[in-house]
Amino acid sequence: MDVLQTISNRRSHRVYKAEQLPEEVLTLILTAGLQSPSARNRQPWHFSVVQNAELIQKVHDEAAKVMGKGGSPRFADPDFQIFYHAPTVVFLFGEKDFPWTDVDCGIAVENMALAAEGLGIGSVILGLPKPAFQGDKADELRAKLQCPEGYDFVIALALGYSTDMKDAHDLRQEKISRIR
Numbered sequence: 784m785d786v787l788q789t790i791s792n793r794r795s796h797r798v799y800k801a802e803q804l805p806e807e808v809l810t811l812i813l814t815a816g817l818q819s820p821s822a823r824n825r826q827p828w829h830f831s832v833v834q835n836a837e838l839i840q841k842v843h844d845e846a847a848k849v850m851g852k853g854g855s856p857r858f859a860d861p862d863f864q865i866f867y868h869a870p871t872v873v874f875l876f877g878e879k880d881f882p883w884t885d886v887d888c889g890i891a892v893e894n895m896a897l898a899a900e901g902l903g904i905g906s907v908i909l910g911l912p913k914p915a916f917q918g919d920k921a922d923e924l925r926a927k928l929q930c931p932e933g934y935d936f937v938i939a940l941a942l943g944y945s946t947d948m949k950d951a952h953d954l955r956q957e958k959i960s961r962i963r
């Protein structure tokens with residue numbers, strides 16, 4: 784698919800089938816992440832790919848607990864899960880002591896989201912898991928997710944066959960200044 788068309792077609796998807804993505808498709812998505820540019824080519828990321836629904840739920844439960852009632856009104860819905868029950872979640876952990884980690888992980892997660900779109904896989908970038916790595920169970924969860932020493936959670940990407948449709952978000956032209 785043309786790159787501009789892929790960028791334009793991508794949406795954040797929040798309804799997923801249980802069906803797992805094929806291994807070769809997942810490999811292509813992860814490769815797109817590894818192909819991302821990074822400051823000084825540091826590649827300050829680690830991708831932990833989780834296909835264990837119990838562990839994904841555990842991260843959700845902990846994030847919900849740490850956020851408490853003030854987190855999001857969506858927690859009032861007992862079916863709500865921050866990962867939307869997607870069958871695959873990629874957790875991006877980043878080097879803590881590198882000034883460009885967040886930017887680099889942001890580029891990598893978008894590269895993967897666009898690769899997924901181009902391959903017919905839905906995705907949503909997720910910041911909501913972060914509190915799970917800030918509470919009592921942070922170390923336990925980092926260990927279970929094989930987060931390397933000196934790294935911490937930056938962002939996650941849920942992946943799967945999505946069934947929801949939505950319009951493109953509004954384009955705010957005033958966000959562009961042209962200086963000639």
Ligand SMILES: Cc1cc2nc3c(=O)[nH]c(=O)nc-3n(C[C@H](O)[C@H](O)[C@H](O)COP(=O)(O)O)c2cc1C
Binds near residue numbers: 793794910912951
């Ligand atoms: C850094 C970042 C964090 C996000 N965190 C969440 C999240 O935790 N949960 C969620 O449902 N969507 C999350 N999103 C998705 C945004 O809500 C979404 O990109 C935005 O509403 C625009 O919609 P679109 O992606 O369909 O264009 C996040 C997006 C980004 C870039």
